[in-house]
Amino acid sequence: MIHFVGDIYNIKTSNVAEFINAALKKARGYPISFLLDFIRENLSRWFLKRREDALSLTTHNTWGVEYLLAIRGHYADAMEVDRIDTWRYYVKGGTRNCIVDLEHGMCECGVFYIEKIPCSHAIAAALAGGIAVDSLVCPTYSKNYLFAAYSTNIYPQISEVQEVQPLICLPPDIRRKPCRRKKSRWQSWLEIARRKSKKPRNLHKLYSCSQCKQPGHTLPNCVS
Template sequence: MLDDYGVSMGYQKAWRTREKALELARGNQDDSYQKLPIYLHTLKVSNPGTITHLVTDNKDHFKYMYLAFANSIKGWKHCRPVIVIDGTYLKTSFGGTLVTASTMDANSNIFPLVFGIGDSENDSSWLWFFTKLKETWRKRSYFIVIWQTGIAIISGRHKSIENAVENVYPKAFHGACIFHLLNNIKVNFSVRGEDLNINFVKVAKAYRVQSFEHYMNEIDKIDTRIRPYLQKIGYCTWSRCHAPTRRYTMMTSNIAESINAALKAARTLPITTMMEGLRSLVQKWVFLVNTIVYQVVVEDKGNFLVNLMEKTCECKRFQQNEIPCAHAITIFAKTRLKTYDYVVDYYKTTTMKATYESIVYPLPNESEWTLPETLNKIVLPPKSRKPPGRLRRKRIRSRGEPKVQIKCGRYPQPGHNRKTCRNEPIPKQRNPTKSKKLDK
């Protein structure tokens, strides 16, 4: 301000000015909570079939919110029966936690299912979220079957999530994210190294028990304390070949982390503005994807027996991912069978199109929003005390999580960037192919 405008001001005045400017651009955080009822009502009018829930305490302070878009409700029956759950904090003065549930479509793109907001990741908020998740698909017979048999829920090993899944979905399989589990091993046993990373990922993703035991023996050579620790957790929780139901290729909670990263900027906004940013993001994703669509053979291929009638192979990859493995594809090449006939519907073009046949519609201008008197509700900001100092924008890294090393763009050396680099840049080698063309 002093250099550009000749105005001298203190740090506190500059900070208050910035906060006022953000409020004028984004809206007031306190008033944003009162706009939630009319916003959610308008969202359901513009997108019929969308489900929302808003809960306040006995003094009208915001407590929980739940949102499932109509296209997500209709599209999930065409996706693999695996749900990835994760929560991330909101970067506002009132705090809170944004909870997401997502899966993958036929082309392995991220497909958001539901969103929720709670006070924190505690037992009551997670229990409420999973209860609403169950109510969303309760009336559809297809989902009743998979909830009771083959559904898989993947998340970090958060105790509150485990309790909620056990209470709401006692028959569902609850798997752990192998990335978080690997970090726990590094912290608990002070073990590092590329050998541990490679062998643990291989043992978790192994399709056969023989391969599982081979890589577990390699881990025993690194540290004998790791096997008892993993046995105590339960092999079925994190190992693909021991899981009671299919996890397909979803061994981590990476798709949930990707959603959190995409919403990084939106999480700093007032709650109603944040929800509109979230809706806009989902609308954009759906639009982009929308614009892109038995003969018995039993043969011994190598040392693996392939049965195309039952769609199985001794390598276990065929039945676990429900996509023909390399051994089955070799047979197709010899017998001229169509590989497409042996792929489950979750991966087919028709399924992909059906997943996104319902789109997310934008909302009208805010001046046109109307709320019926029966739905008129007072919503105050949640009870919280604003912490002193600046709000934290970056998340606290977990113990054992690797730090990102800065590397120089001019000189490939860690510890500094190209602005602070004092080394001479490495001269680029001339491409002999290009030089010949230039000579010609």
């Protein structure tokens, strides 16, 4: 990943896999034909919902990017900008002073180059130079790209199933356990505590005697 020359986003494949497993949890105990139809219905509903959300956008970029630009623009108003040339600016303020290169989408803080979204330093430099902030955002975050990602329709299976040739298929030589099959993994005590919005219990509790109030022993072993 260090030598990867493309764009690296903050989305892990494991999180997407966990989401798909949770979405298909209700249908995993049914036959494979029902599972495939369940996946198709969910994908069709998700694609339709995201297409409608993309068409309802009144901004150039997606809602999440516009919200992020609004927050960063609030911090950019308190920064001082010194112009170096047409595209380069020296921005003072925030956690550190940075040199911003709007031509190549670079900032010394590194946020502008990684996220392809202007940081607070780049927004302050763009406002000082009279450059539109939306023009500095990568086109991938635009509403047109969002609509194009979900533009394909997913149709139901309406054609008749073709005749399947008979074929002997032996089951695998694996003996199934008599207990009920588990549909989800065992959660740790920390995950259960976070789900219940409670702090995890203290595993190393220091017991004390109820009679002499001294730690290290209990009442049956008290010498007082």
